[in-house]
Amino acid sequence: MTEELQNKIKEIKRSFRFAMSGPTSQSMREKGAGYKINWGVPFIQLKAMAKDLGKSYDLAIALWKEDIRECKILATLVMPADKMPIEVAEIWMEQTQTQEMAEMQAFNLYQHVTYAPEIAYRWIAEERDVYQICGYNILGRLFMKGQEPNERGINELVDQAVTALQGASTGVRHAAMNALVRFADLGVVYERMAATALKQHNIEL
Secondary structure: OOOHHHHHHHHHHHHHHHHOHHHHHHHHHHOOOOOOOOOOOOOOHHHHHHHHOOHHHHHHHHHOOOHHHHHHHHHHHHHHHHHHHHHHHHHHHHHOOOOHHHHHHHHOOHHHHOOHHHHHHHOOOOOOOHHHHHHHHHHHHHHOOOOEEEEEEEHHHHHHHHHHHHHOOOHHHHHHHHHHHHHOOOHHHHHHHHHHHHHHHOOOO
């Protein structure tokens, strides 16, 4: 890391002190959102900071390495989607511990990468909840953009989502249902496929 980049990271971390929210940070800790440091800075402020910083691959990589909630969220916002290698996405996901960070990666970054469908379908079949939550959120965003899945994608989504909706994780169930709703919004044919699959397990769309 260059001296210039080190100084920039220090400056960013100092700025969190002025934007911190004690009650928010405490609330997140109580809900199990564990980071080494969590300033509780609201997302809207982090988004504004990211806009000022601009897109930067090197800055995003450096920010992610910090075990600080705000640094990791900023990393997902300043990483240029067209320069994010799939190998780095795999590493980031492997290091993800919280539902919030899984959602941030999906919304802020992975829905925009060229390999989004590839990682999304693979991750919804993973065992860890954070992988599934991220994968379903990516798919939900792609469907919202009007991207239609192929036959294999349809089968994988429906099969995995039905299983997820019968699982114990509230976060995974919510993400899976949201993806199915977005899938159904693609058109009548998709809506019927989703409704039929869910009806077999007494689940309402």
